[in-house]
Amino acid sequence: xxxxxxxxxxxxxxxxxxxxxAEVLACLERIHRYESYGAFLEVYAEExxxxxxxxxxxxxxxxxxxxxxxxxxxxxNICYKNHRLTAGSHILEGFVSLYSATVVERLxxxxxxxxxxxxxxxxxxxxxxxxxxxxxxxxPLDPDRVPGGSSGGSAAAVAFGGCHLSLGTDTGGSxxxxxxxxxxVGIKPTYGxxxxxxxxxxxxxxxxxxxxxxxxxxxxxxxxxxxGADDHDATCTAxxxxxxxxxxxxxxxxxxxxxxxxxxxxxxxxxxxxxxxxMKTWEEAGHTLVPCSxxxxxxxxxxxxxxxxxxxxxxxxxxxxxxxGYRSPEAHSLETTLKKSRSQGFGPEVQRRxxxxxxxxxxxxxxxxxxxxxxxxxxxxxxxxxVFESCDAFVLPTTAGxxxxxxxxSSDPLAMYLEDQFTVLANLTGLxxxxxxxxxxxxxxxxxxxxxxxxxxxxxxxxxTGRLQALVPNIQPL
Amino acid sequence: MMNDVITKYExxxxxxxxxxxxxxxxxxxxxxxxxxxxPNTLLSPISMGHPGTLPRFNGQVLEYGILLGLAMNCKIRxxxxxxxxxxxxxxLPKGYQITQHLTPLAYGGYLDLECEEGKNRRVGxxxxxxxxxxxxxxxxxxxxxxxxxxxxxxxxxxEIVSEPDLRTAREAYLYLQEIRxxxxxxxxxxxxxxxxxxxxxxxxxxxxxxxxxxxxxVEVKNMNSMRHVQxxxxxxxxxxxxxxERGERIVSETRSFDPQAQNTFALRSKEAANDYRYFPEPDxxxxxVTPSVIEGIQSKMPPLPAAxxxxxxxxxxxxxxxxxxxxxxxxxxxWFLTLISGTNHTxxxxxxxxxxxxxxxxxxxxxxxxxxxxxxSLAQLINAVQEGKLSHHQAVQQVWPAWLEQPNRNLQELxxxxxxxxxxxxxxxxxxxxxxxxxxxxKVQEYRDGKKGLLxxxxxxxxxxxxxxxQPARASALLQEAxx
Numbered sequence: 002x003x004x005x006x007x008x009x010x011x012x013x014x015x016x017x018x019x020x021x022x023a024e025v026l027a028c029l030e031r032i033h034r035y036e037s038y039g040a041f042l043e044v045y046a047e048e049x050x051x052x053x054x055x056x057x058x059x060x061x062x063x064x065x066x067x068x069x070x071x072x073x074x075x076x077x078n079i080c081y082k083n084h085r086l087t088a089g090s091h092i093l094e095g096f097v098s099l100y101s102a103t104v105v106e107r108l109x110x111x112x113x114x115x116x117x118x119x120x121x122x123x124x125x126x127x128x129x130x131x132x133x134x135x136x137x138x139x140x141p142l143d144p145d146r147v148p149g150g151s152s153g154g155s156a157a158a159v160a161f162g163g164c165h166l167s168l169g170t171d172t173g174g175s176x177x178x179x180x181x182x183x184x185x186v187g188i189k190p191t192y193g194x195x196x197x198x199x200x201x202x203x204x205x206x207x208x209x210x211x212x213x214x215x216x217x218x219x220x221x222x223x224x225x226x227x228x229g230a231d232d233h234d235a236t237c238t239a240x241x242x243x244x245x246x247x248x249x250x251x252x253x254x255x256x257x258x259x260x261x262x263x264x265x266x267x268x269x270x271x272x273x274x275x276x277x278x279x280m281k282t283w284e285e286a287g288h289t290l291v292p293c294s295x296x297x298x299x300x301x302x303x304x305x306x307x308x309x310x311x312x313x314x315x316x317x318x319x320x321x322x323x324x325x326g327y328r329s330p331e332a333h334s335l336e337t338t339l340k341k342s343r344s345q346g347f348g349p350e351v352q353r354r355x356x357x358x359x360x361x362x363x364x365x366x367x368x369x370x371x372x373x374x375x376x377x378x379x380x381x382x383x384x385x386x387x388v389f390e391s392c393d394a395f396v397l398p399t400t401a402g403x404x405x406x407x408x409x410x411s412s413d414p415l416a417m418y419l420e421d422q423f424t425v426l427a428n429l430t431g432l433x434x435x436x437x438x439x440x441x442x443x444x445x446x447x448x449x450x451x452x453x454x455x456x457x458x459x460x461x462x463x464x465x466t467g468r469l470q471a472l473v474p475n476i477q478p479l
Numbered sequence: 480m481m482n483d484v485i486t487k488y489e490x491x492x493x494x495x496x497x498x499x500x501x502x503x504x505x506x507x508x509x510x511x512x513x514x515x516x517x518p519n520t521l522l523s524p525i526s527m528g529h530p531g532t533l534p535r536f537n538g539q540v541l542e543y544g545i546l547l548g549l550a551m552n553c554k555i556r557x558x559x560x561x562x563x564x565x566x567x568x569x570x571l572p573k574g575y576q577i578t579q580h581l582t583p584l585a586y587g588g589y590l591d592l593e594c595e596e597g598k599n600r601r602v603g604x605x606x607x608x609x610x611x612x613x614x615x616x617x618x619x620x621x622x623x624x625x626x627x628x629x630x631x632x633x634x635x636x637x638e639i640v641s642e643p644d645l646r647t648a649r650e651a652y653l654y655l656q657e658i659r660x661x662x663x664x665x666x667x668x669x670x671x672x673x674x675x676x677x678x679x680x681x682x683x684x685x686x687x688x689x690x691x692x693x694x695x696x697v698e699v700k701n702m703n704s705m706r707h708v709q710x711x712x713x714x715x716x717x718x719x720x721x722x723x724e725r726g727e728r729i730v731s732e733t734r735s736f737d738p739q740a741q742n743t744f745a746l747r748s749k750e751a752a753n754d755y756r757y758f759p760e761p762d763x764x765x766x767x768v769t770p771s772v773i774e775g776i777q778s779k780m781p782p783l784p785a786a787x788x789x790x791x792x793x794x795x796x797x798x799x800x801x802x803x804x805x806x807x808x809x810x811x812x813x814w815f816l817t818l819i820s821g822t823n824h825t826x827x828x829x830x831x832x833x834x835x836x837x838x839x840x841x842x843x844x845x846x847x848x849x850x851x852x853x854x855x856s857l858a859q860l861i862n863a864v865q866e867g868k869l870s871h872h873q874a875v876q877q878v879w880p881a882w883l884e885q886p887n888r889n890l891q892e893l894x895x896x897x898x899x900x901x902x903x904x905x906x907x908x909x910x911x912x913x914x915x916x917x918x919x920x921x922k923v924q925e926y927r928d929g930k931k932g933l934l935x936x937x938x939x940x941x942x943x944x945x946x947x948x949x950q951p952a953r954a955s956a957l958l959q960e961a962x963x
Contacts, residue, residue, distance in 0.1 A: 080531045088530065099524050102531060199531040205761035234533050235763055312761055315565050318574020319528045335625075339567050362565070362756035371758060 066112035092346030102199020120154030149179030174424025176211030181449025192431035196231035204309030248464035257392030314358030399449030507534030528572030548585025570614030578610035603642030821858025851886035
């Protein structure tokens with residue numbers, strides 16, 4: 002554990018034992034030490050120190066804003082006014098954002114120190130952070146392994162202490178999977194909890210900003226700060242300032258799980274065994290377990306990759322070498338500007354997904370793919386709504402196993418897509434989900450335990466997660 | 480020979496009309512919609528399609544769409560989705576247009592056209608949907624490059640699609656004219672085709688008379704006036720008839736109208752056309768239009784030309800021609816309604832409006848709102864004439880010009896100044912008639928012998944002696960009474 006939590010940090014600031022500047026300098030030192038891990042694409046050292054000095058000069062009497070002096074890193078697909086934005090792609094070469102995302106504005110209002118922009122898979126497409134145009138990110142727990150993706154930089158930066166907390170985005174598991182691989186808490190809130198204004202769109206009906214932290218409590222605080230309705234995003238419907246850290250109920254709680262999924266042969270045996278132990282402890286503490294049958298897991302990946310790539314093929318049309326970003330030197334007509342700039346500016350995985358998405362939307366194929374996938378998506382949502390009539394939270398693996406080695410899956414896109422099989426469910430259904438560390442796998446790397454909750458039911462979901470974490474001693478960070 | 484060929488085939492036309500809405504801000508962001516601003520100045524990151532930007536729907540667009548839908552007798556859809564229409568072009572920064580695809584806001588309506596006096600033609604309205612405009616590509620300002628102005632990006636449009644119910648170029652012209660009149664009545668679009676705030680594409684085909692199947696249709700674009708639309712349809716009708724007659728197959732294609740040559744030329748075949756890959760717009764939640772919303776908008780509906788036409792012809796007994804002139808513009812029609820609320824002499828009111836009033840406005844190219852004399856004041860003048868206080872001739876020739884010079888005077892003062900005050904000769908008229916007839920016994924005899932035309936002579940004498948102040952109808956009646 003590197004950071005002892007916002008509460009302790011604020012106590013130290015109040016008592017005068019520490020300054021924000023010292024904390025920022027410590028982060029900068031670790032960023033320097035872990036430079037070769039590729040987590041940061043740009044470090045805002047001077048700005049961060051200036052902000053730290055301003056906070057220190059203000060003093061820490063009275064009530065502190067919830068993120069006062071907290072050092073936060075931001076995934077590089079989130080707009081920050083007058084700062085560069087790449088989304089891990091060459092196609093945004095030279096682009097500087099004209100405005101800040103709502104989440105960035107809210108970070109600043111809450112007193113956070115923004116320390117830099119973090120590497121990610123190109124346009125958030127990937128599960129290993131090997132698809133960034135600016136090189137891969139390495140897992141701080143083992144540099145030969147991936148940190149997960151697409152928010153690999155955001156996970157790695159928190160794991161090595163380059164920042165206290167970080168923002169990522171989660172379209173199919175891009176926060177929870179890297180959180181699991183790096184031994185962190187990662188939360189994807191309910192779709193509509195956090196504004197997408199200023200988030201580079203991948204799959205608009207799936208994308209949500211998520212948060213990383215070493216501690217559940219801190220991650221929830223960060224999420225609370227960035228949540229709530231926003232005039233710029235018509236799909237963001239949550240009431241602002243809704244407390245996410247207090248549950249109205251004291252339990253006992255009903256925890257749902259799928260017996261079939263526990264038998265999934267791909268699942269890490271360690272995970273299965275630990276899960277069985279945890280379930281026993283949970284019941285012994287007076288809570289209940291509810292076996293739920295959720296069929297159609299095998300549909301989740303195809304449905305997700307049809308719908309998310311369809312939206313992506315349209316969302317990424319704007320990167321055309323026309324009005325901003327990379328333009329091919331071979332561009333000398335409308336057609337060559339479009340074709341050459343896009344062929345040269347996008348990496349292979351992004352091109353693969355644009356092609357896939359274009360195909361499934363094409364005339365003659367729409368009904369067979371897109372329309373059918375939408376139908377299955379609705380059915381899946383209905384099924385989960387039913388599940389949450391009989392339980393308060395639903396527990397499942399974050400991933401089948403722990404972090405794999407760099408290059409291990411890069412030649413097999415399908416194997417890579419299966420990384421998301423347990424995480425895409427929350428994106429397909431729009432439901433809130435989080436991953437917490439679940440002890441080491443046989444290789445010493447962390448596993449993740451995932452919880453899903455009912456729509457906008459974050460408060461109870463976090464309460465249950467916290468209870469289980471307290472009851473089961475081996476559910477702890479490494 | 481051509482006419483023979485044409486009579487063998489029936490023309491089938493459907494029109495797609497785009498009306499640019501007069502909202503303050505764009506359809507999906509707060510940028511201004513001013514026409515004529517410097518290029519690329521009305522732009523936020525949203526209009527420029529910058530990364531991370533999201534659309535936010537302008538409710539005014541929905542209100543205007545519902546207004547037009549109701550005015551065109553359409554059903555209004557409760558569940559409305561937006562869709563993305565994907566294509567690449569330099570003036571479309573997002574790479575897609577936000578439009579409505581499977582759930583148009585309004586559908587299943589109709590518009591009645593009066594093609595000949597008293598003969599209506601009903602044209603089906605397939606759908607009306609909301610969408611955003613693209614930017615403007617300007618090809619003729621720079622010798623080498625195409626210039627792009629993104630100001631128009633995101634300006635709201637309503638697309639109005641008709642059934643293929645039009646059968647002549649003239650009907651298409653009248654249909655467009657009616658749409659223009661409607662959108663102007665509703666004040667949702669300025670209806671100017673030359674400036675592009677009303678645009679029209681025509682789907683044109685021909686088929687043998689009596690056939691129930693449609694021929695392959697040709698879409699004609701780039702017609703910047705209603706005359707162009709009529710010309711293009713006439714040209715296509717002939718071209719397609721001749722081609723079919725020669726045994727050629729009509730190719731389904733997009734053609735462009737050339738206003739210089741007054742003909743059309745092929746742009747691209749439909750087979751090579753874009754696949755727009757429509758799908759529901761994930762950034763905008765569906766819009767629910769409840770019956771109470773529709774009622775609220777219906778209650779704001781201004782009087783519409785069709786209803787006013789019916790009122791003017793059926794209730795007020797005006798001719799279809801007069802009613803048509805009065806209803807051409809809402810402001811004039813409403814002004815006329817105010818005018819007749821002040822006088823019962825409807826026909827005279829119509830004559831005044833289409834005569835002295837329009838003459839004065841036309842000479843100055845002014846709208847009715849700039850007429851210095853109010854409808855209420857003119858009603859007083861009309862009433863004064865009808866009450867015999869002065870003659871129509873005096874009212875038009877003396878009072879009207881003087882009043883326009885001094886619009887703030889009241890009628891009584893003005894009549895006094897002009898020496899017309901108390902000018903009623905009604906009471907003395909019977910005596911005067913006797914006097915006049917007595918002075919011309921020979922003529923009276925001639926009249927009684929059958930030379931009825933002499934009535935004008937007696938009238939003239941009465942007018943002379945009264946300085947034109949006698950009311951002609953009354954004088955004539957008195958004369959005839961005395962003579963017969």
